[in-house]
Amino acid sequence: MPEVIYRKYRPKTFKEVVGQKPIKLTLQNEIVSKQIAHAYLFVGPRGTGKTTLARLFARSLNCLDRSVDQSEPCNKCEICQLILNNRSMDIIEIDAASHTGVDNVRENIIANAQIPPFNNKGCKVFVIDEVHMLSKSAFNALLKTLEEPPKHVIFILATTEIHKVPETIISRCQRFDFKKIPQQDIIKRLTEIIEWEKIEVPEHILAEISRKSEGCLRDAESLLGQIISLDQTKITDELASLVLPRSNWQEINNLVEGLRLNNLATTLNQINKLVEEGIDLKIFIDDLIDYLRQIMLYQIIGPSFNLDFADDIVENLKEHAQEFPLDDLSRLLNILLDKLSIKESIIDQLPLELGCVEFLTDKKLDQDYQIPKIDSSDLPEHQPSNDDFKKVQDHWSLIIKETKPFNHSLSAILQTSHPLSIDQQKLIIGLEYGFHLEQLDKPKVKNHLSGILSRILGHKINVGFQVDEDYKKSHQKFKGGHEKEVEEAIDTFGGEIV
Template sequence: MRYTALYRQWRPETFDEVVGQDATIRILKNQIKSNRIAHAYLFCGSRGTGKTSTAKVFAKAVNCLNPIDGNPCLKCEVCQKLSIGSSMDIIEIDAASNNGVDEIRELRDKVKYPPVVGRYKVYIIDEVHMLSTGAFNALLKTLEEPPQHIIFILATTEPHRLPATILSRCQRFNFKRIANKSIVSRLAEIAKRTGVQVEREALYTIARWAEGSMRDALSLLDQCIGFGGNVVSNEDVLAVLGTADQGFIFAVAENIIEGNVSDLFYQVEQLIEDGRDVIVFLKDLIHHLRNLLVIKVCHDGAELIDVGEDTFKAYTEQAQKASQERLMRAIEILCAAEAEMRWSTQPRVSLEMALVRICRPEQEVMLDALMDRVAKLEQQLEGGVVVKQTSPSRKGARAASKSQAVDGGSTVGKEGGDDGSNAGGGTADAHVWEEVLGIIKKERIALYGFLKDCGFVLDEKGVAVLSFPADQQFFMESINREDNRNFVEKAIERVIGRQVKVRCTLVEGKSTSTEPEEKSQNEDIIEKAIDIFGEDFVEIVDD
């Protein structure tokens, strides 16, 4: 027997099976129960929201011999004939292919004939906006005063294209997009009744991509069942859609928040190598940043984000790291890039340029870019540079910053009990570690992520001590795995020319490897503070 698509197998047979259109269904059922049935209806709404399905259920219900609470009984002779499509009392017309005056004249001549079995003859005209102007004019009189046994149901996705004279002759019902939770519930029910196991996260992904269309959701589920068999995971859905997994999107968003352009370029390269669709990925990324913005600006954003509990917790943690200005600007730039990509032959380049613009607001003179720069500067100033109202000279401020950087290095040396030679050794260690990180970043970028914040000291016994901050114990344990530790030892050997052993430790506070970087960052922060606030309002003081 030939296979029938899921959206056709599970087309609603009663009003109770129609999902997400409660107000419309309630009105139609009450009209049937009270016998207040109109002669013309207009069902309008986006694709896959149940317009045609509701029209067919309504046609059954008005002709049913034994209706139950406004629903067709599905057991009487009329219902059974209508279900198998053999009834002559329901005529479905595709206006896209029957849009001329002649077809409407033929319809007008046939409406005078009474129904064969039921009480009403129902004409369902789908995509009615495709009718020509002459066809609309030919339909006007019949639509206004049809025979008592005739009901017209017009369905369209573009009601604004209908003449006002048609709209005024119909009862209009707007079919809204179906909520993601309703789609997930319906998909779970169908999957259970068909014997297919689908992950909850996969159902949410399908619902999100369906964009309020139940038909699109069922079609996508059908594809995923064909891909994964009777067990469908979220990875199967992502593979069918051609987009990246959620962990990858979180990592990209993290680099956008931190402004790591280099890492973003590597991630785009990985995206292309995996054969993912850039435009599809961009839609997911925009949706992800939108969710972060919702959590950032709303007191309780859980109701506005259709995700699982664990995913929502991850969203909340990431949103705390981001500024509202950065998120708004990123969404605006990425939305503009998405529009450009539809006509671009180089979507990858468009994506990369958009990411650079997001992470380099100082290269733009727009107001939103300036606000992003100020927000970032405020976050950096909270890390150690204090701004007070005073009037030093510009040169004095810059000299103070350089003096502070030098004093900071000597203070570290004194605390460790080292003399001047040891301080020089620390600088040499920093240069060695910078070269080692460069090698690791090119060959094992995942390990680079674990190591980029740790400190590095090479002692006289040939032992490389890697000191991790106390909150990075997971990173330390990952490096301590034999294969990872051997790779790091080989990378150090390539730089210094001799074998070493790696030993990992946890330390309180920040790792020592960030000191040289912090010094240069302090100087850069002071430069930016002077440029933005003016030299008369910036003074450098110790914490």
């Protein structure tokens, strides 16, 4: 049923085809100037108009009533009608995904290509969809035909996976690269359809359909088709939610605002409220990550970056792009992706909560404390204590950050490490792998780290490394539990550290 709309409104002229302007223009010029190639290759994502343009091109070439200076088919003459009704013997469509054998290529294409077209003024057009699915021998057979193409035969090969098409075939074709359809063009098209269907669908729902379909017009039309088949003249948010998973942009906006303003309680309350209201947490999190990503891209690329949202959300998003520091954004995304990779959580929302907590507590730490900029060689000797250990734990993320200018890979390895123990001589850092130990256990690295730690502790301290036999357990415990605030927040919301 959802396909129905797609077929019903399949464009019948070049003018009606959505997007792909340069391709349309070239094909139309070729029709008028009669400079037709023997083989075309249409490359691009699904649902972007490859077969639609192939059929249209074939029809235009065969149309009986098209005047010489025109590129559009008449769509009324006998031939146009035959083709539109899929009854033409001269337009042969093959789905390579279902005919991959070499024999099929022989029967359907090679032999058939030798027979002249029924329309003796026109040409025979083979449209081979998903051409990358052909077997190696089928490609060889096809290649022979492409090398010596029979008169009045045109091949249009379409593929979503160009890397699977042999170079020998590609080099024989005129290649066109289809692009994803821009958001605005999809909305425009959907607006036309709802006008024809005489139904009212609010613009923000159309924008949502367009966003969900990610540049694939066919998917967008299918989704709209499902909404139309609800058989209502006026579509409300509630009706649309039967077809379209509901997004909670306003709620996402509130959550992001809480994070931006360092308000942990508001943020966690917001998550709790959503869960109580029974939202689909998976969709919410996917949308949240998409939203943050768009803020980040808008911040980097600027106004030329097309935001895929309805207008009111775009406004909020732009505001966030102005106020949310880029560093924080990328750190937040990293933390969320890291936390959300935890598959088994006793409480569904816990990974999201932990992510927010980690983001805000780290941020607070950065704001409250700065590593003293002093010369560590002047500091006194002192026996390390348990208080020192606690202090190092508390400032671990700052310490990692401080190592970055010295050596990026050092700071990357330290991300997966933790303070393991302290004795009378030195502080031991626990590592996950033996090869990390090999990389770090060097005087230069140890001196650098002990310099940073000494500046924090106010006295000299030595540093050593060790592979932590109980790595997984102690690392999770360290990352999840060293902040008192984390524990308190989790207590408040009835969670448990997984």
